Amino acid sequence: MIPKASYDVIVIGAGPAGSTAAMYAAENGASVLLLDKKREIGSPIQCAGFLPDASEVQALLPNAELPDSLKNYPDSCVLQYIKTQRIIPPNCIVKEFAVRGAVLDRRRYDQFLAEQAAKAGAELMIKTRVTKVEGTTVETSGVFGKHTIKGKAIIGADGPNSLVARTKGLTFKPGEREVSVALEYQVRNVDIDPEALEMYFGNDFVPGGYAWIFPEGEDRANVGVGIRSGMAEKGVSAKEYLNRFMREHPLASQKLKNRIIMNVIAGILPVNGAPKRTATGDSLIVGDAAGQIIATNGGGIPPAMIAGKVAGETAAEFAAGKCRLEEYDRLWRAQIGNAIETSVQARQLMDGIMKSNTLMNAAFKLISPEQMKVMQCGKLPLPVKIGLQAMSLGKK
Ligand SMILES: Cc1cc2nc3c(=O)[nH]c(=O)nc-3n(C[C@H](O)[C@H](O)[C@H](O)COP(=O)(O)OP(=O)(O)OC[C@H]3O[C@@H](n4cnc5c(N)ncnc54)[C@H](O)[C@@H]3O)c2cc1C
Numbered sequence: 001m002i003p004k005a006s007y008d009v010i011v012i013g014a015g016p017a018g019s020t021a022a023m024y025a026a027e028n029g030a031s032v033l034l035l036d037k038k039r040e041i042g043s044p045i046q047c048a049g050f051l052p053d054a055s056e057v058q059a060l061l062p063n064a065e066l067p068d069s070l071k072n073y074p075d076s077c078v079l080q081y082i083k084t085q086r087i088i089p090p091n092c093i094v095k096e097f098a099v100r101g102a103v104l105d106r107r108r109y110d111q112f113l114a115e116q117a118a119k120a121g122a123e124l125m126i127k128t129r130v131t132k133v134e135g136t137t138v139e140t141s142g143v144f145g146k147h148t149i150k151g152k153a154i155i156g157a158d159g160p161n162s163l164v165a166r167t168k169g170l171t172f173k174p175g176e177r178e179v180s181v182a183l184e185y186q187v188r189n190v191d192i193d194p195e196a197l198e199m200y201f202g203n204d205f206v207p208g209g210y211a212w213i214f215p216e217g218e219d220r221a222n223v224g225v226g227i228r229s230g231m232a233e234k235g236v237s238a239k240e241y242l243n244r245f246m247r248e249h250p251l252a253s254q255k256l257k258n259r260i261i262m263n264v265i266a267g268i269l270p271v272n273g274a275p276k277r278t279a280t281g282d283s284l285i286v287g288d289a290a291g292q293i294i295a296t297n298g299g300g301i302p303p304a305m306i307a308g309k310v311a312g313e314t315a316a317e318f319a320a321g322k323c324r325l326e327e328y329d330r331l332w333r334a335q336i337g338n339a340i341e342t343s344v345q346a347r348q349l350m351d352g353i354m355k356s357n358t359l360m361n362a363a364f365k366l367i368s369p370e371q372m373k374v375m376q377c378g379k380l381p382l383p384v385k386i387g388l389q390a391m392s393l394g395k396k
Contacts, residue, residue, distance in 0.1 A: 001123070001125055001144050002144065002145075002147075003033055003123065003125060003140075003144075003147055003149050004031075004033075004123075004149075005149065005150065006149065006150040006151065006152075007030075007031045007032060007033045007123075007149065007150075007151050007152075008025070008030035008031045008032065008151065008152050008153065008315075008316070008319035008320075009021075009022070009025045009030045009031070009032045009033070009151060009152065009153050009154075009155060009312075009315045009316065009319060010032075010033045010035070010136075010138055010149060010151035010153070010154050010155070011025070011032060011033065011034045011035065011122070011155040011157055012035055012130045012133075012138070012154065012155065012156055012157060012158045012163070012164055013035070013036060013156070013157035013158035013159060013287070013289070014034050014035070014036035014038075014041055014110070014113075014114045014117070014124065014126075014157075015036075015110060015157060015159065015287060015288075015304065016109075016110065016113055016287065016300075016301050016304045016305050016308065017157040017286040017287025017288070017289070017292075017304035017305065017307065017308040017311070018034060018036070018155065018157030018158075018286070018287070018308065019034065019110065019113035019114045019116065019117045019308070020067050020069065020113060020117075020304070020305045020308030020309055020311075020312065021155050021157055021286055021308040021309070021311040021312035021315070022034040022117035022120075022122040022124075022155075022312060023067075023069070023113070023116050023117040023120045023122065023312060024067070024120075024308070024309050024311075024312025024313050024316070025122070025155075025311075025312035025313070025315050025316045025319075026117065026120040026121035026122045026312075026316075027120045027121075027312075027316075028312065028313055028316035028317070029316055029320065030315065030316040030319045030320070031121075032117070032121065032122035032123065033122070033123050033125065033149065033151070034114070034117055034118075034122045034123065034124045034125070035125045035128045035130055035138075035140060036114075036124075036125075036126055036127075036128065037127065037128065037129035037130075037142065038126060038127065039126065039127045039143075040107075040126070041107075041110050041111045041114045041126060042106055042107035042108070042109065042110030042111050042114075043107045044265065045106045045107055045263075045265055046106075046265060046266070046267035047106045047265075047267070047300075047301070048103070048184055048212060048214045048222045048224055049079065049103045049104040049105065049106045049109075049214070049216075049222065050082070050101060050102075050103050050104075050197060050214055050299070051070075051101055051102055051103075051104050051109075051301050051302070052099060052100065052101035052299075052302070053100040053101050053102075054066055054070055054071040055100070056099060056100055056101060057070065057302045060339065060374070060379065061302070061303075061306065061335070061336050061339055063334060063335045063336070063338075064302075064306045064335045064336050065306070065309060065310075065335065066302075066305075066306060066309075067305050067306065067308065067309040069112070069113055069116055069305070070301075070302060070305050070306070073104075073109060073112055074108075074112060076105075076108060077104050077105055077108045077109040077112055078102045078103070078104060078105070079102075079103045079104065079105050079215075079216040079217060079220075080102065080103045080194055080195075080215045080216055080217055081101075081102050081195065082099060082100070082101045082102060082103060082195055082196070082197055082215070083098065083099070083100065083195045083196070084096050084097070084098060084099065084193075084195060084196040084197070085097055085098075085099040085196065085197045085198075085199070085373070086196055086197070086198045086199070087199050087201070087364065087369075087372055088198060088199065088200045088201065088251060089201050089202070089360055089361050089364035090201060090202035090203070090204075090357035090360050090361055091357075091361045092250055092251055093361075093364070093365075094251075095364065095369045095372060096196070096369060097369040097370060097372065097373045099197070099373065101197075103197075103214050103215060103216055103222070125140075125142070125144060126142075126143070127142045127143040127144075128140045128141070128142035128143065128144060129141055129142055130158070130163060133154060133156075133163060133164055133167045133168075133283075134167075135282065136150060136151045136152060136153065136154055136282045136283070137149070137150045137151075138151070138154065152282070152318070152319045153282060153283065153284070153315040153318050153319055153325055154282065154283040154284075155283075155284055155285075155286060155311050155312075155315055156168070156170075156283060156284065156285040156286070156289045157285075157286050157287050157289060157304075157308065157311075158289050159287070159288045159289060160179065160267075160268050160269065160270050160288040160289070161268075162285055162288075162289035162290075164283060164285055164289060165275070165285045165289050165290070168280050168283045168285070169277075169280075170275055170277055170278055170279070170280070170283075170285050170290070171275055172272070172275050176272070177270065177272065177291075178228070178230075178270070178271050178272040179228075179268045179269060179270055179271060180208075180209055180226045180227065180228055180268065180269045180271045180298065181226070181227055181228070181229055181238050181266075181268055182224055182225070182226040182227075182238070182266065182267050182268065182269060182298070183224060183225055183238040183239055183241075183242050183264070183265070183266050184212075184222050184223060184224025184225075184242070184264075184265045184266075185222070185223050185224070185242065185246075185259075185261045185262075185263065185264055185265070186216065186220070186221075186222055186261075186262045186263040186265070187220065187221055187222075187223055187256065187259040187260060187261055187262065188219060188220050188259070188260045188262055189219055189258045189259060189260045190213075190219055190220070190221050190223075190255055190256050190258065190259050191219070191254070191255050191256075191257075191258070192213055192215055192219070192221050192255050193215070194215040194217065194218050194219075195215070196215070197212065197213075197214055197215070198212060198213040198214075198252075199211070199212050199297075200212070200213075200245070200249060200251075200252060201354070201360055201364070202249075202357055202360070203354070203355070203356070203357050203360075204244075204357075205225070205241060205244060205245040205248075205249055206225050206226070206227055206241060206245065207227055207228070207231040207232045207233065207241075207354070208227060208228035208230070208231030208232070208351060208354050209225065209226040209227045209228055209231075209354075210225075210226060211223075211224065211225045211226075211241075211242070211245045211249070211252070212224055212225075212226075213252060213255065213256075221256075222265075223242070223245075223246060223252075223256060223259075224242065224265070225238055225241045225242045225245060226269065226298055227241055228271070228351075231351070231354070231355070238266075246259065269288070269293055269298050269300065270288060270291040270293055271293065271295040271298075271344070271347060272291065272295065272344050272347075273291050273295065273340050273341055273343075273344040274290050274291040274292060274333075274337075274340060275290070275291065277329060278290045278328065278329050278332070279325050279326045279327075279328045279329045280325070280326070281324070281325060281326065282325060283325070284311055284314070284315070284325060284328045284329075286304065286307045286308055286311040286332075287300065287303075287304035287307065287308065288300055288304065290307065291340075292304055292307050292332070292336070292340060293340070293343075294339065294340065294343045295340070295343040295344045295346070295347040296343045296346050296347050296350070296375060297343075303336050303339075303340065306332070306335055306336055307332040307335075307336065310328060310331045310332045310335065311328055311332070314327055314328040314331060315328075339379065342379055342380050343379075345380060346375055346379075346380045349380075349385070349388040349389065350363075350388070352388075352391075353388060353391055359391055362391065363387070363388060363391060366384070366387045367384050367387075371383075371384050
């Protein structure tokens with residue numbers, strides 16, 4: 001493929017944020033180029049793939065306008081439908097609540113989203129890395145050669161280490177950004193409940209984070225840990241924590257004892273929300289690039305796509321001379337900004353408690369399953385907030 005010399009909108013990154021943005025920009029009349037450095041869209045996977053049903057997402061983010069591809073996607077993208085979520089505190093007194101959703105095959109889902117963008121008119125260039133962004137000109141290098149391409153607007157949907165965010169100064173101050181380091185295995189031959197997501201807490205296995213077992217079929221699962229390096233024991237890696245969890249956790253080790261590891265997946269998640277600004281006069285950032293993640297559960301697919309829709313629509317309007325690109329910042333925050341900020345506050349409160357298994361057990365006893373559900377999806381019920389504050393103060 002040979003790209004044109006210029007486009008209305010250049011989207012860097014064909015993950016959920018970028019493909020959604022490209023689709024809505026194209027649908028709204030813009031000429032769009034969608035670029036990704038991956039040789040195959042969605043591969044390698046860097047996700048556990050849980051996506052709640054649209055009704056669950058809408059209930060938790062009532063102001064959000066959900067893109068259609070978050071509501072309707074082919075069954076072939078689904079590895080396993082989910083009905084229950086279990087929370088397992090350090091003392092292993094399990095709490096559970098109903099949740100509707102699916103564990104997706106992210107490779108297939110990302111390809112479905114990129115296909116939707118291309119069908120709407122976006123030009124898709126795979127295995128093409130953006131090496132430089134200068135103003136609204138990008139330099140690319142990859143399987144289709146080296147190119148210099150101009151856009152009216154640049155959309156940085158290029159993940160947690162975003163080049164666009166760095167180039168445009170849309171970042172946190174040095175030292176202020178916090179990330180969770182995640183490592184997961186896709187395993188087979190495990191004895192799990194295929195309709196239940198499980199999240200395990202406890203300092204011995206996952207300091208400052210949680211471990212999970214997400215079913216990918218009857219006897220298949222994605223097993224992982226997300227830890228915060230500042231809270232981990234010195235010199236102990238995520239891999240060691242994950243292996244220890246699978247080998248030694250009193251409940252999980254039973255389910256996983258005959259595991260066969262098929263794949264290893266690593267990645268990082270930004271966990272302190274969005275930087276102050278997410279747009280300039282000619283560029284914007286979206287998805288992980290903009291820290292649009294629910295910090296309490298690492299859920300990034302719905303916010304990335306909701307903000308992706310806003311990004312695409314705003315960029316198309318901007319290219320047609322109808323609005324300023326900075327409008328994007330206000331528009332996405334009006335839909336999901338509150339939930340992201342509250343999830344960061346909840347995560348910070350939990351950080352204090354996660355330093356001690358005793359406090360964690362007490363906190364999980366205090367919080368009802370319903371409160372747990374809304375909390376880990378980005379809300380902080382007042383009684384929980386007060387209880388957690390009292391506990392973390394008591395500790396000091
Ligand atoms: C281990 C792990 C497990 C997770 N589990 C879940 C989960 O179960 N549910 C959930 O909702 N969220 C989960 N997340 C978070 C979720 O994966 C992300 O929030 C989501 O993928 C964000 O989408 P995105 O489009 O912003 O970024 P990405 O999906 O990261 O896409 C960014 C794209 O940009 C491309 N790119 C980057 N730089 C360049 C460049 N210079 N040139 C060209 N292309 C470039 C990359 O190749 C990539 O395809 C998990 C994350 C991790 C790390």
